[in-house]
Amino acid sequence: MDFESKVSDLAKGIKSSIIRELLKYASEPGFISFGGGVPDPETFPRKELAEIAREVVEKEYRFALQYGTTEGDPLLKAQYIKYLERWEGLKDLKEKNLLITVGSQQALDLIGRTFLDSESIIAISQPAYLGAVSAFKMRNPRFLTIPLSDDGMETEILEKKLRSLTAAELKKFKFVYTVPNFHNPAGVTLTLERRKHLLELAERYDFFVVEDDPYGALRFEGEHIPSVFKLGGMDRVVLLNTFSKVLSPGLRIGLVIAHESVISKLVKVKQGVDLCSPSLTQRIAARYMERYDMLERLRKTLAIYREKKDVMMKAFEEHLSDLDAHWTRPKGGLFSWVVLPEGFDTLEMLELGKEYKILWIPGAAFHVDGSGQNTMRVSFCLPSKEEIEEGVRRIRKVVEAYKSSKVISR
Numbered sequence: 001m002d003f004e005s006k007v008s009d010l011a012k013g014i015k016s017s018i019i020r021e022l023l024k025y026a027s028e029p030g031f032i033s034f035g036g037g038v039p040d041p042e043t044f045p046r047k048e049l050a051e052i053a054r055e056v057v058e059k060e061y062r063f064a065l066q067y068g069t070t071e072g073d074p075l076l077k078a079q080y081i082k083y084l085e086r087w088e089g090l091k092d093l094k095e096k097n098l099l100i101t102v103g104s105q106q107a108l109d110l111i112g113r114t115f116l117d118s119e120s121i122i123a124i125s126q127p128a129y130l131g132a133v134s135a136f137k138m139r140n141p142r143f144l145t146i147p148l149s150d151d152g153m154e155t156e157i158l159e160k161k162l163r164s165l166t167a168a169e170l171k172k173f174k175f176v177y178t179v180p181n182f183h184n185p186a187g188v189t190l191t192l193e194r195r196k197h198l199l200e201l202a203e204r205y206d207f208f209v210v211e212d213d214p215y216g217a218l219r220f221e222g223e224h225i226p227s228v229f230k231l232g233g234m235d236r237v238v239l240l241n242t243f244s245k246v247l248s249p250g251l252r253i254g255l256v257i258a259h260e261s262v263i264s265k266l267v268k269v270k271q272g273v274d275l276c277s278p279s280l281t282q283r284i285a286a287r288y289m290e291r292y293d294m295l296e297r298l299r300k301t302l303a304i305y306r307e308k309k310d311v312m313m314k315a316f317e318e319h320l321s322d323l324d325a326h327w328t329r330p331k332g333g334l335f336s337w338v339v340l341p342e343g344f345d346t347l348e349m350l351e352l353g354k355e356y357k358i359l360w361i362p363g364a365a366f367h368v369d370g371s372g373q374n375t376m377r378v379s380f381c382l383p384s385k386e387e388i389e390e391g392v393r394r395i396r397k398v399v400e401a402y403k404s405s406k407v408i409s410r
């Protein structure tokens with residue numbers, strides 16, 4: 001059977017993720033990887049989760065081993081509503097304002113299916129989170145790309161681009177997708193002023209904001225900035241959260257927090273996708289939240305991330321500052337973003353990276369238009385401090401080797 005001839009146009013258009021391809025090398029001996037944006041498995045509270053998992057299966061099997069509702073476990077929702085009140089100061093949230101998804105990746109997919117047609121227009125940052133772009137691309141919308149600065153998405157440029165749309169195009173403009181805290185891949189945070197500006201634009205041009213916030217709780221420096229959702233309310237903002245970076249990505253639990261009219265639409269779409277999110281992991285997470293303070297327990301991990309970030313910043317100063325390169329200095333999250341001088345191609349450089357046993361994610365992967373050749377995403381959360389120092393030293397060696405192979409005169 002020639003299955004190839006039966007494949008849909010949609011599936012034909014999907015390229016395999018470069019990140020997945022690259023991470024295969026990361027486990028080879030001697031390799032240092034700045035590639036993966038995943039938490040350190042040693043930070044997972046495995047003893048506590050194991051104990052709870054056993055109890056949940058034994059005592060709550062009627063719920064936990066059964067199909068659940070598409071909306072999600074009411075117990076988990078109740079716990080999460082308390083958490084959002086404490087952490088984000090969000091009041092008056094009800095069960096009907098929450099949908100539990102299979103990671104926030106599913107939430108992105110459901111949002112694409114629910115709101116986008118091939119004529120639709122949305123705005124995303126450049127660079128942007130690859131998973132969101134892949135999810136939205138399934139619906140084939142037109143992307144407006146908005147550059148990022150150290151203050152997050154440049155809402156002034158968003159305003160200019162919106163102003164240049166015709167009335168007919170504005171009608172098709174659905175939402176702005178933003179990762180406001182410790183952006184993946186760029187590591188930058190949207191300032192309070194820009195959050196407010198974004199909401200002003202949302203009012204003026206009548207669109208909504210998809211606020212994807214997996215990293216907000218991972219702040220290791222500076223003051224918490226109110227979420228766009230807190231500032232703009234559920235009439236303008238759909239907030240996405242996840243347990244992936246604060247507890248464990250293996251649970252595959254994400255949440256949509258939104259107006260009930262949005263939630264009920266997403267629920268209908270989700271029914272056709274997977275009926276419901278896993279009852280078992282939802283109940284484990286609910287019991288975990290009941291017993292433990294998730295954020296309190298994260299403190300130790302955050303102190304480690306901050307130290308590692310400092311080591312990386314110092315190593316960049318030492319090894320890259322004479323290069324006319326620059327990089328972001330994150331106050332939380334897992335990533336920094338390095339911009340090398342024009343002429344460098346971080347994808348091409350990966351061949352040398354493999355030789356020197358150092359890995360990063362080429363920045364072009366995060367650009368919908370394929371630009372950003374001279375950029376790279378580097379994560380500091382998994383390698384040890386020694387590996388971070390050595391890894392940056394290796395990046396410098398790769399830069400030198402690439403320069404001589406390309407005769408980049410800088």
Ligand SMILES: Cc1ncc(COP(=O)(O)O)c(C=O)c1O
Pocket residue numbers: 037102103104105106129131179184212214241242243244249253254
């Ligand atoms: C910005 C952003 N959104 C969504 C996700 C997906 O997370 P989840 O594990 O909840 O599906 C990630 C994962 O890295 C992310 O960085």
